[in-house]
Amino acid sequence: MTAPLLSHAIKSLTDKLKSLSEQPANDPIIQVSVTIAAIPLIAWLAAQSTYPRLYWKGRDTEEEVAAIGCCTDFFFGDDVDDIELSEKYLKQRELTSNPNIRYYGGVAFDRKNESWPEFGKARFILPRIELRRSATEYKLIVNLNISEASLEQEIASTLAAISLLDNPKPLTPLKKVALMGRNDTPSRARWDQLIKQVTEPGFNEHTPKVVLSRQTQLEVSESVDPWTLLACWQGRNATSFQFGFQFSPEKAFISCTPERLYHRKQRSLFTEALAGTTIRGLNQEQDKAFAQALLDDKKNTHENLLVRQQIVDELNPLSNHVDADELPTIFKLSHIQHLHRSIQAELKAQVNDFQVIQALHPTPAVGGLPKKSAIDFIRQEEGYLRGWYAGACGYFNLHESEFAVAIRSALIEPNRINLFAGAGIVAGSEPDIEWTELENKLATILSILTEL
Incomplete structure (x- = not known):
């Protein structure tokens, strides 16, 4: 029929x-x-x-x-x-x-x-x-x-x-936007100062990881339709979560993010440690070489291991048992690739979604370790309000729920696009390398906006 x-x-x-x-x-x-x-x-x-x-x-x-x-x-x-x-x-x-x-x-x-x-x-x-x-x-x-x-x-x-329902119409084609201005918070100079603070031995001893992030505000010549932009972004990163929320005509928050916070089916919970980043290669051989270098990189593998252990520690009190991958694998996106470990748990009876959110969010991949001191530092020093960037977005119902971590995201306002990117700062992190990582993470969305 x-x-x-x-x-x-x-x-x-x-x-x-x-x-x-x-x-x-x-x-x-x-x-x-x-x-x-x-x-x-x-x-x-x-x-x-x-x-x-x-x-x-x-x-x-x-x-x-x-x-x-x-x-x-x-x-x-x-x-x-x-x-x-x-x-x-x-x-x-x-x-x-x-x-x-x-x-x-x-x-x-x-x-x-x-x-x-x-x-x-x-x-x-x-x-x-x-x-x-x-x-x-x-x-x-x-x-x-x-x-x-x-x-x-x-x-x-x-x-x-x-x-009031209307039939679907073809999406308005995106035009190449004219960038009228760009403002980064924190600035490049401030970024260098923050990394120096976080990697200072006295600080790093009690807070071994802080995920610092940057808001990039783009002033554009004309307003951009958030749903057309999300559809284009979706085409570049089909293996990511894709979502958007528009509570009024003035603002929309969209995301095309690779990171799952968790997926729950009844009492079975699935989550992951996603931390450690490199670029994609220009051909298959180069791509494999970059991936292997990431797997061999002590700084990135240590960062991913810290995230894995923190998630396991947070889930243990809520679960009958927790299983996590011992070794990381590679998770590939259009412009970058990440280290990834899968984690599964069987929740105890009566544990609800909000208890899971309270335990896991923010993850060490977007906040740091220990959670409290890392977030205190971010709140005091980063210089802007993250809002729903790096927040937990998704849905819940009685038997199933799924939440993603909104790390590749944008807040769309009239004639302004706010982009966000972060990098995990640990002992040995270098400001130039971490700033380049931020640029790499924005490469996909910036190419959509400026290369049409």
């Missing part, structure tokens, strides 16, 4: 919604869905006029989600602590036993620091409308929350949202 076109699917969905009032609701959260014909998700998302807008695609799964509107939104600004956040999370997740209900969002890198407006220290939404692809199956989904409004009100709100 052929899946219906969008217009027919909308009619079918509308009919299902109108009949809801005749059926008793078992859960406070109601989900209604219809199967539809294939639709390009990012193009569909970019064509909609409703906010918020979000997109999610896993790194190694045949699943993709585009969503608009808000059925439930829980936002935490600068006056919330982890206990309150955890309680709110648990209360929300327990509203339904439906394994298909998903909350999408993110947690800032530093929940003790000032947060980005609109994004907050943490923000998760249950979208009003979702378009989900699983392999070759596409579904149009609506969510209703009758814990906060009557069923009649929710049906009316959902029908109104459906009436």
